[in-house]
Amino acid sequence: MNSENFRSGYVALIGRPNAGKSTLLNYLVGEKIAAVSNKPQTTRHRIQGIVTNDGGQIVFVDTPGVHKPGFLLNRRMMAAVHDAILSVDLLVLMRDASVSTGNGDKFVLDLVKKAEKPAILVLNKIDKVKDKAALLPLIEFYSKEYEFEEIVPISALKGEAIENLLQQIVKHLPEGEALYGEDELTDQSSRTIVAEMVREKILQTTGEEIPYVTAVVTEKYDESDPNVTKIYCAIYVERSSQKAIIIGKQAAKLKQIGTNARRDIENLLGKKVYLQLFVKVVEDWRNLEQKLDEIGIKE
Ligand SMILES: Nc1nc2c(ncn2[C@@H]2O[C@H](COP(=O)(O)OP(=O)(O)OP(=O)(O)O)[C@@H](O)[C@H]2O)c(=O)[nH]1
Ligand SMILES: [Mg+2]
Structure with a gap:
């Protein structure tokens, strides 16, 4: 270059x-x-x-x-x-x-x-x-x-x-050499993008209150099987009533979120994906330093 x-x-x-x-x-x-x-x-x-x-x-x-x-x-x-x-x-x-x-x-x-x-x-x-x-x-x-x-x-x-x-x-940028490799697209890890895709589907399929009280963390990312990447994500909410909304009747909502997210993740990874979602209630996570660190919202 x-x-x-x-x-x-x-x-x-x-x-x-x-x-x-x-x-x-x-x-x-x-x-x-x-x-x-x-x-x-x-x-x-x-x-x-x-x-x-x-x-x-x-x-x-x-x-x-x-x-x-x-x-x-x-x-x-x-x-x-x-x-x-x-x-x-x-x-x-x-x-x-x-x-x-x-x-x-x-x-x-x-x-x-x-x-x-x-x-x-x-x-x-x-x-x-x-x-x-x-x-x-x-x-x-x-x-x-x-x-x-x-x-x-x-x-x-x-x-x-x-x-x-x-x-x-x-x-309007200064003259100078490239700062990153030509093929590099982002600083985000696959784990983070996966969690964001899941959260996006939650935002897209739920109403007013849920988006603010939801966070998603990729807890396990298993590539040991060459044919399918197994990904486990935790969805945080603050109350059990919110958990019920995200899961939905006969778990229909959670299934829909998973299906929609899996489509994007497979596109991104160019690979078959097994995606498992589970919902955890963590009271007041939006004010907990340690939880925010875990979620990747750093100080
Ligand atoms: N019609 C139209 N909609 C757009 C355009 N750009 C973004 N949107 C829509 O606007 C909404 C918000 O888009 P985002 O890209 O999430 O906006 P953002 O600025 O990143 O929002 P925050 O992350 O909340 O700060 C989505 O529904 C987009 O589809 C556009 O050029 N035209
Ligand atoms: Mg944005």
Whole structure:
């Protein structure tokens, strides 16, 4: 790889919950490495996704959506956002352009202002914006608030205008050699991605309350049989009533979660998978340091 004119660096994806950060990360990496759902606070820890092309290497850092922290879990999630902001070369502030500006958006904007780092504004979900002229007031608002290097409208879901976004990002990275091997896609272990896929299916198949009280840990990952990888995941909830919801009538819900997750995991591993899920009640896990460490939501 020629280091002349080659650029590389770290780029944080920050924004409110549901902006589409993880959807973009998955699209860019070309593999499903991050959980995505229409429930806020889907992402809980820093996830690296690496994109390498002729012009450079971008190490994207997906972060939890910015929100007011209630539990220790949420404080650690927000610490991950602040760490990412401090450690990267460039910020990508991602905004859902199909909804009106709220206090949350202003709060995220303030984080960018305080960081005083080069930043690109990404207006996502333009597939939902019928009249593109509706983007103009948004662009005007943000331009007045901060000197963004670029403002780029995209659709992460449809993969619209992503090539252009990559070009804009690379331009603002320092010249230098690749930081990771060309084939490397992520810093996430298979165990972690598996747990996230299971959690994603829970978020996608349950209602309002369950997403917040659920965590998933891969407890056993057995590759001793070359034909099938055997994976055992524990699902944490806080109360037995929540356990009953996740298991469902005649265990139908848990079965559905398992089937859906297994499909994604087999895709990822390119191998047959036996997946066993069990539900554990751990009261107040969201405030327990040791549990959060185990789950991988580090300080
Ligand atoms: N229509 C449309 N939906 C999108 C787009 N990008 C993301 N979504 C949807 O928006 C929802 C949230 O997407 P995520 O990628 O989980 O959002 P996030 O910013 O990572 O959210 P947190 O992890 O909670 O901070 C999902 O239902 C996505 O399918 C887009 O470009 N267009
Ligand atoms: Mg996310």
